[in-house]
Amino acid sequence: MQPKSDSKIIVALDFNDLQDAKALVEQLDPELCKLKVGKEMFTLFGPEWVKYLVEKGFKVFLDLKFHDIPTTVAKAVAAAAELGVWMVNVHASGGDKMMQAAREALQPYGENRPLLIGVTVLTSMDEAQFSKLGFQRDIDSQVYALAKLAHSAGLDGVVCSAQEATKLSGIDDKFLLVTPGIRPIGADVGDQSRVMTPKRALEAGASYLVIGRPITQAANPLKTLCDISESIAID
Numbered sequence: 423m424q425p426k427s428d429s430k431i432i433v434a435l436d437f438n439d440l441q442d443a444k445a446l447v448e449q450l451d452p453e454l455c456k457l458k459v460g461k462e463m464f465t466l467f468g469p470e471w472v473k474y475l476v477e478k479g480f481k482v483f484l485d486l487k488f489h490d491i492p493t494t495v496a497k498a499v500a501a502a503a504e505l506g507v508w509m510v511n512v513h514a515s516g517g518d519k520m521m522q523a524a525r526e527a528l529q530p531y532g533e534n535r536p537l538l539i540g541v542t543v544l545t546s547m548d549e550a551q552f553s554k555l556g557f558q559r560d561i562d563s564q565v566y567a568l569a570k571l572a573h574s575a576g577l578d579g580v581v582c583s584a585q586e587a588t589k590l591s592g593i594d595d596k597f598l599l600v601t602p603g604i605r606p607i608g609a610d611v612g613d614q615s616r617v618m619t620p621k622r623a624l625e626a627g628a629s630y631l632v633i634g635r636p637i638t639q640a641a642n643p644l645k646t647l648c649d650i651s652e653s654i655a656i657d
């Protein structure tokens with residue numbers, strides 16, 4: 423069985439009510455999961471919410487997907503590092519100069535720096551939506567190209583769907599594959615397009631599974647999280 427302290431599950435805390443989020447967090451344990459703060463909660467509750475989770479001992483993925491000019495993104499990831507987050511991300515489509523600037527901005531934090539992850543193509547995108555963006559490639563090839571760019575810019579990994587994980591595993595075995603769009607069998611897919619079950623995602627090469635609504639909207643979130651942990655446990 424995998425040690426709980428290295429849980430592969432990142433619970434996406436997408437709540438508009440702070441008390442609801444706190445009620446869930448109170449049931450959780452840093453050994454059971456990591457936590458993700460995204461645009462909704464950060465916009466509503468700001469850095470204090472992130473610091474609250476960090477102080478509780480959780481590894482926090484600050485999922486703000488920075489995408490701007492290199493200087494602005496560099497300063498933003500340094501600000502994230504000051505909050506003590508474990509992982510932060512930028513859009514890989516911001517380009518190699520932007521990603522390199524972000525990586526350099528984290529240099530002063532040494533071993534305590536957050537992991538820096540590049541977003542490839544959002545897991546909500548399917549080929550029909552993607553084709554309207556005007557790229558010449560299909561999603562699979564675009565994800566691969568952006569992952570290669572992120573790797574050569576010195577990033578620690580990418581956000582991709584688990585459907586691309588097998589192909590991306592060949593880039594570098596230390597390169598992290600952070601995969602949203604995870605759906606246990608029978609769970610509502612919602613607005614996600616490129617989905618996979620937790621077990622199959624890990625088998626495909628995912629490093630971390632980002633799971634939101636299947637846990638946060640479950641009748642019993644803690645039980646659902648424990649069931650998913652059990653389903654991916656290696657004997």
Ligand SMILES: O=c1ccn([C@@H]2O[C@H](COP(=O)(O)O)[C@@H](O)[C@H]2O)c(=O)[nH]1
Pocket residue numbers: 434436460485541543544545546581582602603604612614632633634635636
């Ligand atoms: O490509 C991406 C990048 C980020 N996300 C985020 O992950 C969670 C997924 O939540 P679910 O409720 O499990 O769908 C959410 O916070 C997204 O902002 C993503 O889904 N896809």
